Amino acid sequence: MTHRERSRTSAYPNKHAPGAAAALGGATRVAAVFGDPVEHSLSPAMHNAAYAALGLDRVYAAFHVTSPMLATAVRALPALGILGANLTVPHKERAVRMMAKLGAEARMLGAVNCIVNRPAGLYGDNTDARGLERDLNGLGVALADARAIVIGAGGAAASAIVACLRCGASEIVIANRTAARAAALVRRLRARLPRAMRGAALGVRGLEALADAGLLGRAAIIINATSMGLTSAGFARIDYARTRRECFFYDLIYAAQPTVFLRPAIALGRPTADGAGMLVNQGELAFELFNGFTPPPGVMRRALWERLGRAFDGP
Ligand code: NDP
Numbered sequence: 001m002t003h004r005e006r007s008r009t010s011a012y013p014n015k016h017a018p019g020a021a022a023a024l025g026g027a028t029r030v031a032a033v034f035g036d037p038v039e040h041s042l043s044p045a046m047h048n049a050a051y052a053a054l055g056l057d058r059v060y061a062a063f064h065v066t067s068p069m070l071a072t073a074v075r076a077l078p079a080l081g082i083l084g085a086n087l088t089v090p091h092k093e094r095a096v097r098m099m100a101k102l103g104a105e106a107r108m109l110g111a112v113n114c115i116v117n118r119p120a121g122l123y124g125d126n127t128d129a130r131g132l133e134r135d136l137n138g139l140g141v142a143l144a145d146a147r148a149i150v151i152g153a154g155g156a157a158a159s160a161i162v163a164c165l166r167c168g169a170s171e172i173v174i175a176n177r178t179a180a181r182a183a184a185l186v187r188r189l190r191a192r193l194p195r196a197m198r199g200a201a202l203g204v205r206g207l208e209a210l211a212d213a214g215l216l217g218r219a220a221i222i223i224n225a226t227s228m229g230l231t232s233a234g235f236a237r238i239d240y241a242r243t244r245r246e247c248f249f250y251d252l253i254y255a256a257q258p259t260v261f262l263r264p265a266i267a268l269g270r271p272t273a274d275g276a277g278m279l280v281n282q283g284e285l286a287f288e289l290f291n292g293f294t295p296p297p298g299v300m301r302r303a304l305w306e307r308l309g310r311a312f313d314g315p
Helices: 003-009 042-056 067-080 092-097 102-108 127-140 155-166 179-192 207-211 215-217 263-267 276-289 301-307
Strands: 029-035 056-066 083-089 114-118 122-125 147-151 171-174 201-207 219-224 248-251 271-275
Touching: 003 029, 003 114, 003 201, 029 042, 029 067, 042 056, 042 263, 042 276, 056 127, 067 083, 067 114, 083 276, 092 215, 092 301, 102 122, 102 179, 114 179, 114 276, 127 155, 127 207, 127 276, 147 155, 147 207, 155 171, 155 219, 171 207, 207 215, 215 219, 263 276, 271 276, 276 301
Parallel strands: 029 056, 029 083, 147 171, 147 219, 171 201, 219 248, 248 271
Antiparallel strands: 083 114, 114 122
């Protein structure tokens, strides 16, 4: 444990024996996730594992909040003394306008995935890009001066683009079904990216680009940031065999089994990862924002890995 970690953990407001789940009481503090749907969310398992490991009288709950109720639910956070709330589909973009203050990351991405209930007002942040960047670094994906292909043009794609730029990519090709949406995303990002990240080339293509041998042959990473493959329906045609042997395939979707996007890459022996690592990392960052201290190393990852039926590979 580093000095910084020791000094942070000493601030844990311990209430009961570490390792035991809290019995809810009058003083229990609450953190939350709002989404529609939200029943599938694995965030409660991760956050509650960290609270239990620390012996904290805190609980993280999932709330099914529909779009018409979002403003009411967000306004209720200070009234109910809720520590903070994660936002998932479809609330991230709309919540931007509901914050008293926006962090630089949320402003750049145009989306909030983390609301912190601060005395001065609701603070909106976004931990998705940092979560993916941390995962790519942890996986040893080398992107310095490299070409990345990001499939998709929604909020997740924006986070993937920013993560690749931070990892040093010099060219990013955004391939999306609706080219106009990808062009709008690039315009928005160009206007908001910090100066240091504006030098990279950002290009826009349709999904036919995924069968372009010239484009694929020079890609260091291909990231799926769409909801394609979330159900059993097929994926856009990708000419996997045209990619380099070391080309990394990363799917923001995570599942117990390899995803539709990753399966052909695995069959060819390409390096792959799904979005479980990104989910853990954004969750750890959110935990720190809500509680003011870091979660114990590996606890949230172990909880997620257990839920996904995977062998735990260490923090
Ligand atoms: P959005 O709804 O904003 O964007 C969806 C994207 O998927 C768009 O680019 C859309 O294309 C594309 N798409 C959807 N269906 C199809 C289809 N049938 N054929 C082709 N393209 C399609 O979603 P988000 O950006 O918020 O999220 C995308 C994915 O990322 C989700 O699956 C989400 O679960 C995952 N995610 C994972 C995270 C993690 O921590 N691992 C964090 C955040 C998101 P078009 O523009 O043409 O409609």
